[in-house]
Amino acid sequence: MRSGGDSAHLAEPMKRTWAVRLNMRISRSGKREASQALGTWLQNVMAADVAEVRWQSGFFAADSLGIVQSALNDMAGKDRPVHALIGSNDQCTIRRDVERLVSVLGIPRNKAQLGVVSYQDGYYHPKTFHVRRADEVRPPM
Numbered sequence: 389m390r391s392g393g394d395s396a397h398l399a400e401p402m403k404r405t406w407a408v409r410l411n412m413r414i415s416r417s418g419k420r421e422a423s424q425a426l427g428t429w430l431q432n433v434m435a436a437d438v439a440e441v442r443w444q445s446g447f448f449a450a451d452s453l454g455i456v457q458s459a460l461n462d463m464a465g466k467d468r469p470v471h472a473l474i475g476s477n478d479q480c481t482i483r484r485d486v487e488r489l490v491s492v493l494g495i496p497r498n499k500a501q502l503g504v505v506s507y508q509d510g511y512y513h514p515k516t517f518h519v520r521r522a523d524e525v526r527p528p529m
Contacts, residue, residue, distance in 0.1 A: 427455060430517060434459040437522035440469040446513030448474035450485035457492055464494025473503045475512035 505512040
């Protein structure tokens with residue numbers, strides 16, 4: 389990472405590979421109801437006792453941590469697995485935001501992995517969440 393102020397961007401993406409087998413169903417609603425939004429689902433799921441989280445997101449800003457930050461802090465305190473891949477599309481990922489995510493995840497620790505993905509000629513743009521609760525239930529999405 390480049391050093392500097394808040395506008396410093398990632399100079400090189402961190403290279404980390406991990407494979408995930410996802411067991412999830414997709415719920416689709418033709419209605420635009422807040423109760424059916426991803427954020428609502430994520431808030432409800434992360435309010436439970438979470439054993440493991442895996443997520444991929446094409447764009448990342450630390451402001452988006454608001455709905456999951458306390459759950460991720462709790463998971464770091466209990467040394468529970470968290471795997472995240474975030475995109476740095478058009479080099480828009482800000483160092484300060486990545487540093488905040490690193491802090492929330494409690495990195496460095498063995499059960500937390502963070503990768504930043506950037507392509508020279510394309511976007512990394514998945515939207516994938518896999519949550520395993522402590523009671524072994526994998527909530528459908």
